Amino acid sequence: MIEKIRMLSPDKLAEVQDFVDFLSQRNRDTYLLHASNKMAEDSFNKVWDNPEDAEYDNL
Secondary structure, three states: OHHHHHOOOHHHHHHHHHHHHHHHHHHHHHHHHHHHHHHHHHHHHHHHOOHHHHHHHOO
């Protein structure tokens, strides 16, 4: 892979760098989304997991 990258022209190298940056950012965004969802679970469980709302579990 590195050999292939070394053979690229400067403009193509810039495209590769942009793409790698895009993938890295997307990975960070996905991680943050999952982390924030995980942090919210306890709060939502207190609201959703109660006898009054148990009827909705049967729908």
